[in-house]
Structure formats: structure tokens, C-alpha cells
Amino acid sequence: RFDAPKESDRRDVMGRYRMVFEHDRAGRLVEAHEFEHLRIARDRFEPVLLADLLRDAGKTVRVDGDDVVIAHAYVERRVRPLNLLFRECDEEIAIAAACDYAQSIKDLAASNIFAGDLLTKNFGLTRRGRVVFYDYDELCPLTDCNFRELPQSQSYEQEMAAEPWFSVRPNDIFPEEFLRFLSFPEPALSVMMERHGDLFRPEYWRGVQKELRAGNLPEILPYAEERRLPA
Numbered sequence: 001r002f003d004a005p006k007e008s009d010r011r012d013v014m015g016r017y018r019m020v021f022e023h024d025r026a027g028r029l030v031e032a033h034e035f036e037h038l039r040i041a042r043d044r045f046e047p048v049l050l051a052d053l054l055r056d057a058g059k060t061v062r063v064d065g066d067d068v069v070i071a072h073a074y075v076e077r078r079v080r081p082l083n084l085l086f087r088e089c090d091e092e093i094a095i096a097a098a099c100d101y102a103q104s105i106k107d108l109a110a111s112n113i114f115a116g117d118l119l120t121k122n123f124g125l126t127r128r129g130r131v132v133f134y135d136y137d138e139l140c141p142l143t144d145c146n147f148r149e150l151p152q153s154q155s156y157e158q159e160m161a162a163e164p165w166f167s168v169r170p171n172d173i174f175p176e177e178f179l180r181f182l183s184f185p186e187p188a189l190s191v192m193m194e195r196h197g198d199l200f201r202p203e204y205w206r207g208v209q210k211e212l213r214a215g216n217l218p219e220i221l222p223y224a225e226e227r228r229l230p231a
Contacts (some may be wrong), residue, residue: 012167015225016033017074018193019136023111023112023113027107029132030124033074035070035073035074036071038069038070039064041068042065055211079134080125081124082097082101082120082121082123082124083119083120083121085124091185094185097188099188100130101192103131104123104131109205110218111220112141115133115138116140117137118178118181122135122183131185140171143212145171145173146169146171146172147173147174148173149202172207175199176200176202178199
């Protein structure tokens with residue numbers, strides 16, 4: 001089991017990777033390669049990292065001479081996490097990445113996948129400038145989610161409460177809260193909101209669910225709209 005606040009265990013994560021292998025039509029989930037008894041030279045690991053792995057994943061990771069052996073692993077291609085990218089990139093790249101972050105969430109939704117954890121550290125930019133998602137702990141079918149409006153507080157006590165004062169079921173999602181996960185610089189945040197502000201309204205998500213349940217699969221373009229050839 002993972003550290004709090006994660007509630008997933010090994011079986012849950014493996015199930016979500018199987019879901020990725022079988023289900024991703026959008027190309028927005030980093031392709032993972034599954035390995036058993038993966039052997040990597042020990043000198044490729046920083047001592048602190050290796051100590052953490054041996055302490056926290058001792059049932060899976062062991063040292064064998066000059067190698068580190070991992071009993072079971074998923075290996076993904078390298079991407080630049082968005083939270084790090086935004087600290088170092090210029091304005092133009094930040095705007096493009098922020099907008100493609102939003103588009104990647106929409107593309108996943110169109111293939112009946114809800115990413116779950118929308119923190120920018122879970123999304124990365126590929127060498128070709130495409131935003132992809134790579135943390136699969138909380139993936140689930142979009143049609144399993146219940147998208148709700150965030151109830152408005154009726155008193156000062158409710159507004160200041162540390163815990164939700166209204167009932168919340170495990171599959172309840174409040175799109176208005178997504179903004180809390182976005183560590184976007186300006187003007188990237190404003191441009192993204194202008195183009196993809198519907199992501200933060202429950203009716204958008206319920207509309208996608210309605211189409212999916214009716215068997216209508218939305219079109220997913222693997223390229224930007226401006227690159228489409230004229231009809």
C-alpha cells in the first residue's frame with residue numbers, strides 16, 4: 001500500500017495499468033512496458049534514492065552485487081513534468097503546455113477515462129510537445145463518476161469548516177475544485193481558462209457521459225486543430 005493520502009494498493013495499480021493497455025484510444029497516457037526481475041546497474045541510482053527504495057519497497061527491490069534488481073516494474077518513457085516545466089520555460093511554451101494539458105483531459109474523457117489526480121506533476125511534456133498523463137493510481141472509467149456542482153455554504157460555520165459539511169460519495173467529482181490543482185503561471189492560466197473553461201463546469205462532464213452512454217464516441221484528433229487540412 002502507498003503512503004497517505006493514496007489509498008491504492010499493488011493490485012489496484014496493476015489493474016489500472018491493464019486498463020491503460022487495453023483502453024487508451026487518445027494517446028494521452030504514457031505507454032508503459034512491464035518487466036519482471038529488471039536488472040539495472042547500481043551506479044545509476046543516487047544513494048539516497050536507493051536507500052528509500054530498499055526501505056519502502058523492500059519486497060520488490062533488492063541489491064545483487066553491482067546491480068539493483070526490481071521484481072516487477074513498469075517503465076515509461078521520459079517526459080518533463082509540467083510543474084517543473086512551468087518554472088523554467090518561456091511564456092509561449094507555458095501557454096501551449098497549459099492548453100494541451102486541458103485538451104489531454106478532454107481527450108481522455110472522450111475515451112471514457114477520468115485521470116483522477118489532476119495535479120500538474122502527474123502530467124508531462126514529450127519531446128514532440130505533447131502533454132501526456134503518467135500517474136495511473138486513480139484512473140477510472142468516466143461513466144463511473146458522478147459530476148456535481150459544489151454546494152454553496154449557508155453559514156459562516158459551514159464556510160470555515162475544515163471538512164466538507166455536505167455528504168460526499170467516493171465517486172463524487174466537483175469540477176469547480178479542479179482549479180486548486182493548477183500551478184500555471186500567467187498568462188498561461190488565463191488563456192487556458194478562455195479556451196477550456198468548460199472543464200470546470202459539471203455540465204461539460206455530464207454531456208460527455210451522455211454521449212458515451214449513447215454509444216457516440218467523440219472524435220479525438222492527434223494534432224492541434226490549426227493543423228487540420230481544410231475540408
